[in-house]
Amino acid sequence: MKPKDLRTELLPVWCTGCGDFGVLKGLTQALSDLEIAPEKLAVISGIGCSSRLPGYVKAYSFNTIHGRALPIASGLKTARPELTTVVVGGDGDGFSIGLGHLPHAIRRDINLTYIVMDNGIYGLTKGQASPTTELESKRTRGLAGGDEQPLNPVLLVLSAGCGFVARTHAGNMPHMREMMKQAIEYPGFSFVHVLAGCVTYQPRNYSDQLLQRSYELPAEYDKSDLGAAITAVRDGRFALGVIYKRPLEEVAATAGATADEDWTPPDAVLKQDLPTE
Amino acid sequence: METRTESMPASVATATPLRSLVIAIAGSGGDGVALIGDLLLKMAAHQGLYGMLVQSYGPQIRGGESAVVLRIGDREICYEGEDTDVLVCFRAADLKRFRGSLHLHDDSLLILEEKDTGALPEWLGTTNQPVYRHPFATWDGDVEVAGEPKNMMALALLCRALGWPEELARQAMAERFSHKPALVDRNMPTFRKAYDAPNVPQLLQLKGHGVPLVVETGNEAVARGAMSAGLEFFAGYPITPSSEVMETLIDELPAAGGRIIQAEDEISALGMVVGASFGGVPSMTATSGPGLSLMTEMMGLSSMAEIPTVIVDCQRAGPATGMPSRTEQSDLYHAIYGGHGDFPRAVLGVFDVVHARDVMFRAFELAENYQLPVLVLSDAYVAQRRQIRDGVTDRRDKPRRWRWTPEDGPARFAITGDQPVNAFRVPGTPGGTYLAAGIEHTEDGNPSADPGVHQRMSEKRFKKLEAIAADTRTWVRTMGDPAAAKGIIAWGSSYGMLREWIESHPEYRVFMPEILHPFPIEAFTEWRKGLLETTTVELSYQGQFHRYLSSLTDMNGVRSFARSGGLPMSMRELGEMLGVPATRKER
Structure with a gap:
């Protein structure tokens, strides 16, 4: 199936130039590469601009409530492990109201892919500071929390024990496609941090600023080295690429949801003989 | 009737x-x-x-x-x-x-x-x-x-x-x-x-x-009742007095092919249940008052997105932390009214350990048939007791969700004249992909901020309540002489005491709803005919049950015997209140 066949007819509500368009495209490209049929796919989100994304993907999609995409996806994937389950959302949804769920989803190592479109701002509610808004930006614009340090989400997921951590930029289509593909293929909880611009509540060149602060991890970078990963995400720049990938032989020992893929879903779901009156 | x-x-x-x-x-x-x-x-x-x-x-x-x-x-x-x-x-x-x-x-x-x-x-x-x-x-x-x-x-x-x-x-x-x-x-x-x-x-x-009999707690009966009604997924968070529901299921559900997660909090617990049920799998959680408070937003999602969930609330004395190991009947308002916005849900009450299994079956029946949240109100007095009961011989067919096929049409939330629910689209079914949402949506499931859509979709969702009310109009338990001049109305765990009360007080008859919302008002109206004296009895300082009934029907002249919880209501207390001796039992 081509990427465009994985799109619904619904038109995105996003502002022209929003980084989320790129993510939508990157995700459908990755799903197309992986030949995942729409009926075998679930896309789950919370609330926010980026959380509108499930409506644009042909899948069993669920636009839930603010901050709770991970629990809902965890329940779904546990009950129906044969479904490819992708969770999407923004920095406010995932790192503020919903942050409490993140380390636990990581701890359980349920085979979900969590894509966070981080634009460092609350867009839907019109420009409040998010947990990842830079200090200087808050101060110069008079946003709340001018003395509160922003969160380093990638360091946080690494320290929680996330087995697959990647970062990409919403303007770099081939890179994003590759990162999402690898994340979905990874047989445990995978996290993709997407640097995304907001054309309305961030400076117009914000996306470029993000790019200027980014660098691609070199080929010799050892992504199985957790220590190297932690160093790489603490230098104030944005390392792009697969930052950490737990070696697969270690995954099987911890990934609860992948250890028993021979599990068959309950009768009530598989049987075709349900009443249709 | x-x-x-x-x-x-x-x-x-x-x-x-x-x-x-x-x-x-x-x-x-x-x-x-x-x-x-x-x-x-x-x-x-x-x-x-x-x-x-x-x-x-x-x-x-x-x-x-x-x-x-x-x-x-x-x-x-x-x-x-x-x-x-x-x-x-x-x-x-x-x-x-x-x-x-x-x-x-x-x-x-x-x-x-x-x-x-x-x-x-x-x-x-x-x-x-x-x-x-x-x-x-x-x-x-x-x-x-x-x-x-x-x-x-x-x-x-x-x-x-x-x-x-x-x-x-x-x-x-x-x-x-x-x-x-x-x-x-x-x-x-x-x-x-x-x-x-x-x-x-x-x-x-x-x-x-x-003949040897079985010993079971209320929480065990809830867990096993849910399993015999088709439970396949449970998520919960430890809380007194409901934890044994989860503990029983940890021991018994995986062996029966189901799955269980101990969540990081109650928001997540009900979230997981909503997610699993979105996947087509009959699911539930169990909690107590503080947990129910955290679950409230998710209850609205379950109703809005039309996803079946069963939520057991083992009530304890509240508010806030209250008295965790003590019983009360003060979550009634929360169960019936809790949450922002207008949304339908059903609320059932548990009488005792034997009744708990039956109630769980009905809860799943309503949830699966009507695709909405169903709350089951147990309480510490039922949940924590051990009761000797006859063996269980439930041979009813498990409730099964109406599953979508392409003949059922393209709109997930279509407003049809004759049916209050639509076929449920189980992920994995080819051609059935759709968007479920907590955002108001059109019949197709697409987000909408159109006031007309909101009115029509609210009406569509609330049609379920009418249908449930029709299905459950006989879900009441009456005791005593139907011609008795005095009446007592109560709910939940007061059942055991009242069952003995009427044996020593033949001048009384008792009405106990098994479904609290929608309330079986017709049965109640019929039952109360000819009463000269009527009293509501409950463990709620505010008299939530009495006030709730007052919002449904004329309760003028009906006395309210309401006190805060802690200890269950006794016959002695009831006797003092009614000015009747709590007749000594035979020794």
Whole structure:
């Protein structure tokens, strides 16, 4: 199936130039590469601009409530492990109201892919500071929390024990496609941090600023080295690429949801003989 | 209109009054009083006697004073009884925490520590019978030291007084300690010595029907009832007094092919349930008041996105932390009205352990059939009790969700003239992909901020309530003479007490809804005809139930007997309130 066949007819509500368009495209490209049929796919989100994304993907999609995409996806994937389950959302949804769920989803190592479109701002509610808004930006614009340090989400997921951590930029289509593909293929909880611009509540060149602060991890970078990963995400720049990938032989020992893929879903779901009156 | 009237099993439907004994055992942490109660209940069940046990703690849930009140009888029992027929107490000082749970009468038997001369509290009342004293403790001068297990001695004395053979106790212990049989052998000499103690008084000799019965807690019954109704996924967070629902399911659900997650909080617990049920899998959670508060937003999502969920709330005294191990009926408003926005949900009430299984079946039936959240209100009094019950023979077909096929049309949330629900699209079904959303949506599932859509979709969702009300109009239990002049309306765990009340007070009839919302108003209107005096009875300071009924029908002239929880309502209290003696039961 081509990427465009994985799109619904619904038109995105996003502002022209929003980084989320790129993510939508990157995700459908990755799903197309992986030949995942729409009926075998679930896309789950919370609330926010980026959380509108499930409506644009042909899948069993669920636009839930603010901050709770991970629990809902965890329940779904546990009950129906044969479904490819992708969770999407923004920095406010995932790192503020919903942050409490993140380390636990990581701890359980349920085979979900969590894509966070981080634009460092609350867009839907019109420009409040998010947990990842830079200090200087808050101060110069008079946003709340001018003395509160922003969160380093990638360091946080690494320290929680996330087995697959990647970062990409919403303007770099081939890179994003590759990162999402690898994340979905990874047989445990995978996290993709997407640097995304907001054309309305961030400076117009914000996306470029993000790019200027980014660098691609070199080929010799050892992504199985957790220590190297932690160093790489603490230098104030944005390392792009697969930052950490737990070696697969270690995954099987911890990934609860992948250890028993021979599990068959309950009768009530598989049987075709349900009443249709 | 036909309502479900109270009926006893044929074997016990005779006019013979219930013969029962109330046995209370009070001690401190380490005395093992809970074990005595547990073993006595097992032994009663083995003989085909009925009974129930409630445990009472001091302020700490672990450690400190603890007491069990056990009632054994020759008919089904779901009320702990009034007066204490036998009280075993190792230290008079331990009694002080249990004010209100224990009352002596003229013929009560007191079994006390030989050397303990502490005064018994005045509120306990007095007995005309001589106190039986036994050397439970081991002493080094005036200091109590570790010695032979007191609980084995107490068990032996009680068995002797009840006329139960030693072998029965050995068997119950062997069952209880099947993992360490040596323990039984080690304890039996202590048991035997006390069993052979001189001059042990005799109690009422109860005769069971001889068919072994089952001991189950309310929480176990909820868990097993859910499984027999098709539960495949559970997520929960530990909270008193509901944790044993999850613990039972951890032991029993995976073995039956289901899955379970202990969530990081209650928001997540119900979130996981919503997610699993979105996947087409019958799912539930169990919690208590504080957890229900956290789940409230998710309840709205379940209703808005039309995803079946079952939420069990084992109520405890609130608000905030309240009294976690104490019962109350004060989550009724929250269950019926809690949450922002207008959304339909159904609310059921649990009477006792036997009823719990039936209620769980109905909860899944409603949730799966109508694709909305169904709340089951249990409470600490039902959840934590152990009750002896007949074996379970539920052969009903499990409720099954109406599953979508392409013939069912393209719109997930289509408004159809004749049906309140649409076929459910189970992920994995080709051609059925759609967007579920907590955002208001069109019939296709697409987000919409159109006020007209909101009105129409609200109407569509609320149609389910009308259909449920029609389906459940007979979900009430009435007791007593339908022509009686006085009426009592109550719900939930007051059932056991009221069932005994009407036996000694034929001038009363009782109405208990099994479904609280939508309320079976027609049945109620029919039932209350001809009443000269009516009273609502509940454990809620505000009188939530009474006020709720007032919003549905004319309650002028109906008295409200509402108090805050802590202890369950007793016949004595009800009698005082109604100005009627709480007739002594047959001894």
